[in-house]
Amino acid sequence: MRAEDDASYREFARxxxxxxxxxxxxxxxxxxxxxxxxxxxxxxMYRAWPKVHRKNTVDNYARQVLLRCWLDERRKPWRTVENRDGQVPDQPGTDLDPALAGSATGTRDLLLRALTEIPPRQRAAVVLRYWADLSITDAAITLRCSEGTVKSQAARGLDALRAVVERLGVEYVPVAGRSV
Structure with missing residues (x-):
């Protein structure tokens, strides 16, 4: 890789x-x-950087690669036999881990827990549309599907999120006009 490509990749990664x-x-x-x-x-991304960087599709490509890595990880045999029941034997203090300290609000914890219980494609559509704030077109490119599929997966994902939240005993309340 050329020195300027390497430098631009390092800047992107940082x-x-x-x-x-x-x-x-x-x-x-x-x-x-x-x-x-x-x-x-x-x-x-480093392997494909010169080609991707020249096309100016870096952010979308990065999300697409990350999504594919996650889907590939879910297909690995040791992931399918793992049983996550949500019960951790020891709870660390929230003051020790900045990630845990930042998630002290019940709503955020509830949403993250609900996200883990919906199917992967629906979760990906909901996260890309409502958290990453991608347009339907950009989400479709990232997910490598049609715009109609993104719409239906996002709608089904939101319905599934509402069902999980209701099942967990918390009333669903939309935030400032957004569905999630």
């Missing part, structure tokens, strides 16, 4: 690593896995 990690966390609900997914996505 600027976008944290936002990619947050997006990965919303998809997988595990900070450690989110870090691994981000690193894997950045490695894959």
């Amino acid at each position: 600027a976008k690593a944290m936002s990619l990690r947050r997006l990965a966390y919303l998809l997988c609900a595990d900070w450690h896995l989110a870090e691994d997914l981000t690193q894997t996505a950045l490695i894959k």
Whole structure:
């Protein structure tokens, strides 16, 4: 790779690593896995950087690679036998981990828990549309599907989120006109 391509990749990685990690966390609900997914996505981006950088589709490509890494990780055999019941034997103090301290509000915890219970494609559509604030067209490009599929997956995902929230015993309240 040429020196200027390498420098531009390093600048991109420094600027976008944290936002990619947050997006990965919303998809997988595990900070450690989110870090691994981000690193894997950045490695894959490095390999294709000269071609991607010239086309000026870097942000969308990064989200697409991250989404594919997450879907690939879910297909691995050890992920299918893991049983996540949501019960952690020891609860650390929230003052020790900045991620836990930031999630002290019940609404945020409830939403993150509900996100983990909806199907992966619906979760991806909801996260890309409402958290990453992508347009339907950009989300369709990232998910490699039609715009109609994004609309239906997002709508079904929102319905599933509402059902999970109701099942958890908390009343669903829309925030400032948004569905999520």
